[in-house]
Amino acid sequence: MVQIFKFLLKSTKGPPRAHFRPSFLDTLRLTVRGGHGGNGLPKYGGVGGQGGCVYFVAKEGVTLRKLAQSVKDKRVVASGGEDSSKVCIFGRRGVDQRLEVPIGVQVYDEQHKLLGDLNEPDATCIAAGGGVGGCVGNNFIGRPGDSRTVNLDLKLIADVGLVGFPNAGKSTLLKAISNAKPKIAAYPFTTIRPQIGTIEYSDLRCISVADLPGLIEGAHANFGMGHKFLKHIERTRLLLFMVDIFGFQLSQQHPHRDCLTNIYALNKELELYDASLLEKPCVLLVNKMDQEGAQDIWTNLKPCLNHLESQLAQCPEELRPTQVIKFERILPISAKNLGRVAKVKSQLRETLDKLAEQHFVADGEHLREELQQRVGVRGPKIT
Numbered sequence: 001m002v003q004i005f006k007f008l009l010k011s012t013k014g015p016p017r018a019h020f021r022p023s024f025l026d027t028l029r030l031t032v033r034g035g036h037g038g039n040g041l042p043k044y045g046g047v048g049g050q051g052g053c054v055y056f057v058a059k060e061g062v063t064l065r066k067l068a069q070s071v072k073d074k075r076v077v078a079s080g081g082e083d084s085s086k087v088c089i090f091g092r093r094g095v096d097q098r099l100e101v102p103i104g105v106q107v108y109d110e111q112h113k114l115l116g117d118l119n120e121p122d123a124t125c126i127a128a129g130g131g132v133g134g135c136v137g138n139n140f141i142g143r144p145g146d147s148r149t150v151n152l153d154l155k156l157i158a159d160v161g162l163v164g165f166p167n168a169g170k171s172t173l174l175k176a177i178s179n180a181k182p183k184i185a186a187y188p189f190t191t192i193r194p195q196i197g198t199i200e201y202s203d204l205r206c207i208s209v210a211d212l213p214g215l216i217e218g219a220h221a222n223f224g225m226g227h228k229f230l231k232h233i234e235r236t237r238l239l240l241f242m243v244d245i246f247g248f249q250l251s252q253q254h255p256h257r258d259c260l261t262n263i264y265a266l267n268k269e270l271e272l273y274d275a276s277l278l279e280k281p282c283v284l285l286v287n288k289m290d291q292e293g294a295q296d297i298w299t300n301l302k303p304c305l306n307h308l309e310s311q312l313a314q315c316p317e318e319l320r321p322t323q324v325i326k327f328e329r330i331l332p333i334s335a336k337n338l339g340r341v342a343k344v345k346s347q348l349r350e351t352l353d354k355l356a357e358q359h360f361v362a363d364g365e366h367l368r369e370e371l372q373q374r375v376g377v378r379g380p381k382i383t
């Protein structure tokens with residue numbers, strides 16, 4: 001059987017077929033163990049070397065798949081410390097195991113306790129410490145290192161997260177405004193893994209946008225692509241909602257929902273998953289405005305969008321959110337015909353810059369207060 005597979009793989013020319021291509025990996029489970037401490041030498045008071053530790057370092061350009069391939073049996077063990085000897089009274093420390101992970105990885109233990117949040121380049125987290133070397137305190141017998149199973153959970157870091165039901169035109173927009181080349185097709189769930197594109201402005205400012213696979217009702221409870229991708233919007237600074245002006249129907253068995261109901265449904269999904277997401281600044285794009293009849297729908301829809309709360313009665317009860325989103329901006333666009341796409345770029349930038357400014361001022365005031373407290377009455381006057 002293996003031979004047949006090998007033969008088939010060899011005989012295919014060009015890139016491997018989609019189902020042979022490695023897929024996106026955003027979680028990985030590893031068993032890690034620190035090295036055993038070396039034994040001491042009681043006769044000479046010699047101390048054994050400490051065992052090496054296992055630690056993670058965040059690096060750019062690394063993927064969890066690469067890491068999974070390099071750690072074949074999903075077990076990482078650091079080497080033990082050297083025993084104390086007559087020639088080397090202090091045993092050498094064991095060699096550490098350094099594992100590179102992508103930026104944005106969170107390390108959890110089995111009890112789901114967060115061990116480390118590696119969201120900056122070169123951030124490190126010790127997953128398993130090495131055992132103490134043998135010395136007077138432990139009768140010169142080296143101790144075993146920590147041993148645990150850790151879960152690595154990658155949450156993408158992007159400035160903007162695109163949220164919408166399948167087929168809304170998210171990938172089309174990402175392709176139009178950024179350097180990304182996502183797959184686009186007229187059927188739902190074309191996007192099956194998150195894509196990140198970078199928008200470049202003439203003054204070299206860059207904004208990253210994450211296109212996530214389309215949500216469906218019940219995504220918060222892990223339906224469709226579910227949680228697996230909703231988690232990626234946790235670390236974005238701005239949520240960019242996209243809806244089809246004509247609404248969306250998942251399949252013949254599902255009801256057709258108009259644009260307004262879809263906005264409530266997206267709102268409800270996020271609320272059920274994590275209500276704090278709704279505190280992020282949100283921008284709404286109403287897509288496919290190039291199609292016939294879109295303008296008429298838009299004329300009726302526009303006043304409702306500015307007062308989503310007052311229109312809640314129109315929404316079916318099961319989709320009614322408790323906390324209604326307040327959109328910073330609402331833009332009717334046509335991602336396909338590039339209509340108003342330039343405006344999306346400029347508005348995204350303006351919103352993010354405004355946000356950064358607010359944070360800067362808030363942080364500045366906090367720092368000023370802290371400094372005033374520290375300097376006290378005898379220090380220089382801070383105005």
Ligand SMILES: Nc1nc2c(ncn2[C@@H]2O[C@H](COP(=O)(O)OP(=O)(O)OP(=O)(O)O)[C@@H](O)[C@H]2O)c(=O)[nH]1
Pocket residue numbers: 164165166167168169170171172173183184185186187188189190191192212213214215287288289290291333334335336337
């Ligand atoms: N007429 C029109 N069609 C559009 C527009 N934007 C996207 N489409 C079409 O809508 C379909 C879905 O577009 P995608 O960009 O793949 O939608 P998506 O939201 O990424 O879909 P998923 O991958 O399922 O999440 C494609 O056939 C696009 O050509 C638009 O502005 N006008």
